[in-house]
Amino acid sequence: MKNYISLSDIENLDLAIAEGLQLKNNNTVANVGKGKTLGMLFFNPSLRTRLSTEKAAKLLGMEVMVMNADKDGWALEFEDGAIMNSNKAEHIKEAAAVLSQYCDIIAVRAFPGLEDKAKDEEDLVMKSFKKYATVPVVNLESATGHPLQALTDAMTITELQKTKKPKVVLTWAPHPRALPQSVPNSFVEVMQRMDVEFVIANPPGYDLNPQVKKDTKVFHNQDEALKDADFVYVKNWSSYENYGKILSEDSSWTFSEQKVQLTNDAKVMHCLPVRRNVVIDDAVLDSPNSVVIQQAGNRTYAAQVVLKRLLENLEIE
Numbered sequence: 001m002k003n004y005i006s007l008s009d010i011e012n013l014d015l016a017i018a019e020g021l022q023l024k025n026n027n028t029v030a031n032v033g034k035g036k037t038l039g040m041l042f043f044n045p046s047l048r049t050r051l052s053t054e055k056a057a058k059l060l061g062m063e064v065m066v067m068n069a070d071k072d073g074w075a076l077e078f079e080d081g082a083i084m085n086s087n088k089a090e091h092i093k094e095a096a097a098v099l100s101q102y103c104d105i106i107a108v109r110a111f112p113g114l115e116d117k118a119k120d121e122e123d124l125v126m127k128s129f130k131k132y133a134t135v136p137v138v139n140l141e142s143a144t145g146h147p148l149q150a151l152t153d154a155m156t157i158t159e160l161q162k163t164k165k166p167k168v169v170l171t172w173a174p175h176p177r178a179l180p181q182s183v184p185n186s187f188v189e190v191m192q193r194m195d196v197e198f199v200i201a202n203p204p205g206y207d208l209n210p211q212v213k214k215d216t217k218v219f220h221n222q223d224e225a226l227k228d229a230d231f232v233y234v235k236n237w238s239s240y241e242n243y244g245k246i247l248s249e250d251s252s253w254t255f256s257e258q259k260v261q262l263t264n265d266a267k268v269m270h271c272l273p274v275r276r277n278v279v280i281d282d283a284v285l286d287s288p289n290s291v292v293i294q295q296a297g298n299r300t301y302a303a304q305v306v307l308k309r310l311l312e313n314l315e316i317e
């Protein structure tokens with residue numbers, strides 16, 4: 001693997017899932033990262049991604065440097081040919097080239113602005129790092145995807161599934177802020193590659209990018225979609241059609257105990273952080289149906305799989 005920008009960078013998903021679960025269960029500490037440095041740049045807040053990726057890197061023997069790029073770094077210019085006479089002090093061309101001398105792998109988190117659809121879809125920050133860095137780049141959640149989360153989610157479903165082909169529902173839930181489509185996009189991508197019965201539930205106006213959704217069935221009636229579900233992934237996202245807008249805060253979509261009753265005693269997933277009693281009720285999050293803590297625990301092993309593959313590829317070169 002040369003970069004981990006999107007889920008499509010993993011060719012054999014089953015193998016990656018199996019490797020992640022093996023790392024978890026065997027507690028194997030490889031030394032493939034000895035003498036290598038991971039640099040992580042955060043343009044947005046993080047708890048899990050930051051700490052689980054740091055832990056994964058250290059388990060592989062790597063050194064880790066972390067920077068809150070939005071607060072501590074120079075404001076970066078990403079536009080080619082920009083006349084930099086305003087507030088941006090440094091161009092990505094220099095920043096990425098310089099970082100590539102300090103780091104063997106660069107990992108970046110950069111959320112979408114949710115104002116300009118075309119601009120967000122370009123995924124300019126991630127693409128620019130990939131273009132100008134001379135070392136592998138890892139996506140820690142970008143404008144369009146969160147592939148480390150998706151690999152984690154696939155691992156979590158695999159380790160918990162009781163049937164060969166479980167039913168998985170991705171359901172929208174209300175939220176007071178406009179959130180990215182990155183997490184649902186990557187979850188849809190990974191479910192489309194797994195042997196599961198997968199459907200999406202969201203209110204009208206919240207259908208995801210048709211290029212991501214493809215032929216996945218979408219229900220505008222949540223209760224109908226939840227029938228017989230073995231896994232329910234709850235997540236808010238802002239509208240794609242009416243880009244970045246909040247069209248509904250309908251609390252009848254909040255994931256409640258009554259909603260669990262409609263399922264096949266489903267395991268309830270969320271990438272976290274979760275707004276209690278807005279997105280998912282306390283009664284669900286504090287019940288045995290919730291697997292959100294186990295899911296977050298798996299982030300370390302998903303990151304380990306990805307970093308290990310990038311390091312092994314560096315060794316071959």
Ligand SMILES: NCCC[C@H](NC(=O)CCC(=O)O)C(=O)O
Binds near residue numbers: 141
């Ligand atoms: N990395 C996991 C989720 C990150 C982000 N959530 C948030 O920004 C929630 C913040 C809040 O609840 O105010 C998202 O949905 O993409």
Ligand SMILES: NC(=O)OP(=O)(O)O
Binds near residue numbers: 046047049141271273
């Ligand atoms: N799930 C996730 O990416 O969490 P953080 O935003 O805390 O990293």
